[in-house]
Amino acid sequence: MSLLSDWRERLRGLALKRRSERELDAELRFHVEQEVAHRIREGADPVEARRAALLAFGGIEQFKEEVRDARGTRGFEELLADVRYAVRNLGRHPIFTAAAVVVLGLGLGASTTVFAVVDAVLLARLPHPDADRLLRVYQQNPSNRWAISTVDAQAIIAQQQSFESVGALRVLPVEVPGPSGPDQLLVGWATAGFFDALRTPVAIGRPLRPDDETPGAPAVALVSDAMARQRWGDPARAVGQPITIDGTGHEIVGVFPPSVRAELWTALQLDTPSRRGPFWLRVVGRLKPGATLESATRDLAGISERIFPLWATGFRDQTAKLTPVPLVTTIVGDAGQQVNLFAAAVGPVLLVAT
Numbered sequence: 225m226s227l228l229s230d231w232r233e234r235l236r237g238l239a240l241k242r243r244s245e246r247e248l249d250a251e252l253r254f255h256v257e258q259e260v261a262h263r264i265r266e267g268a269d270p271v272e273a274r275r276a277a278l279l280a281f282g283g284i285e286q287f288k289e290e291v292r293d294a295r296g297t298r299g300f301e302e303l304l305a306d307v308r309y310a311v312r313n314l315g316r317h318p319i320f321t322a323a324a325v326v327v328l329g330l331g332l333g334a335s336t337t338v339f340a341v342v343d344a345v346l347l348a349r350l351p352h353p354d355a356d357r358l359l360r361v362y363q364q365n366p367s368n369r370w371a372i373s374t375v376d377a378q379a380i381i382a383q384q385q386s387f388e389s390v391g392a393l394r395v396l397p398v399e400v401p402g403p404s405g406p407d408q409l410l411v412g413w414a415t416a417g418f419f420d421a422l423r424t425p426v427a428i429g430r431p432l433r434p435d436d437e438t439p440g441a442p443a444v445a446l447v448s449d450a451m452a453r454q455r456w457g458d459p460a461r462a463v464g465q466p467i468t469i470d471g472t473g474h475e476i477v478g479v480f481p482p483s484v485r486a487e488l489w490t491a492l493q494l495d496t497p498s499r500r501g502p503f504w505l506r507v508v509g510r511l512k513p514g515a516t517l518e519s520a521t522r523d524l525a526g527i528s529e530r531i532f533p534l535w536a537t538g539f540r541d542q543t544a545k546l547t548p549v550p551l552v553t554t555i556v557g558d559a560g561q562q563v564n565l566f567a568a569a570v571g572p573v574l575l576v577a578t
Contacts, residue, residue: 391418429478
C-alpha cells in the first residue's frame with residue numbers, strides 16, 4: 225500500500241470511528257459466543273464456559289486496544305482528545321485565553337518582523353557578483369572616517385596592488401533639462417574602473433572607457449533603461465542623443481539593462497590637483513583573487529605613507545590612513561547591531577508566547 229493510500233485509510237477509519245467500533249463489538253461478541261458454545265458442547269457449565277472463553281481472549285478491552293493500534297488512528301484520536309480538553313479549559317478561563325492569544329500574536333508578529341528585517345539588512349546580498357569582494361576606501365584616523373581627495377584617488381588607481389578593478393565617483397543632485405522642463409536627478413560622475421569593479425554592464429552601446437576620463441575629452445553619458453524609454457521611447461534610440469548635465473552638453477553612449485536603477489552617469493574627469501583636498505570622492509574596488517581585506521589594508525597604508533610627505537603642507541594629519549571597508553558594511557552601517565538588539569528583545573516575548 226502506498227503512503228497516500230495508508231493515510232487515506234487512517235483518515236477514513238477516524239471519520240467512521242463509531243461504525244468501526246460497532247463492527248468491532250459485534251465481531252468480538254460473535255467469537256466469544258462461538259467459544260462459549262464450543263465449551264458448552266464439551267460439557268462445561270454455561271457460566272464457567274463464558275468465564276473461560278473471556279479468559280481465553282485475554283481481556284476484551286485489551287484486544288480492542290490492539291485492534292485500534294493496528295488501525296493506526298490512535299495518534300489522531302489522542303490529538304483530538306487533547307484539543308477538546310484544551311478548548312474546554314480555555315472556555316472556562318476567558319481572561320487567560322485572551323491574554324494567551326494576545327501574547328502569542330505579539331510573539332509571532334514580532335518574530336516575523338525581525339526575520340524580515342534581518343533578511344533584508346543582514347542576509348540579503350548586494351546586487352553585484354561576488355559582492356563580498358567589494359571594498360570602499362576611506363580616509364581614516366583614530367577618531368573619524370571621511371571621503372578621499374583627488375590626490376588619494378589618483379594615487380590609489382596608480383599604485384594599488386590589491387584590486388583587479390578600482391574606480392572613483394561622486395554623486396550629486398542636478399537639474400537636467402527634459403522635454404517637459406528640468407528634472408531633478410541624482411547624477412553620478414565615475415571612472416570606468418568603478419563600473420568594472422561592480423561588474424555593471426551596459427545593454428546597448430558601450431560602457432565608459434579610461435580615455436573618457438581624460439580632461440578635455442568629449443563628454444559622454446550612460447542612462448538607465450527607464451530613462452531611455454521615458455525620454456526617447458526606445459532604449460536603442462537613446463544612444464547618440466545629446467543631454468545636458470550641469471550645464472555641459474553630453475552624448476549618450478550607452479544604456480544600462482533594466483536591472484540597473486541608476487538613472488544617469490557620466491565620466492569623471494579629474495584635473496591635476498594643486499593640494500590634497502577637498503575630500504569629495506568615493507573609491508570602490510574589487511579585490512583580486514587571493515587578496516584579502518588585511519592585505520588591502522597594508523597596501524593602502526603604504527600608499528598613505530608614500531604620498532603624505534608630498535602633500536604635507538596642506539594636509540598635516542599623519543595618523544590618517546587610506547582604509548578599506550567592506551562595501552556592504554558601509555551601506556548597512558550600525559543597522560546590524562540594532563537588528564540584533566531588536567531580535568534579542570523579541571526573543572523573550574516569543575518564549576513567553578510559546
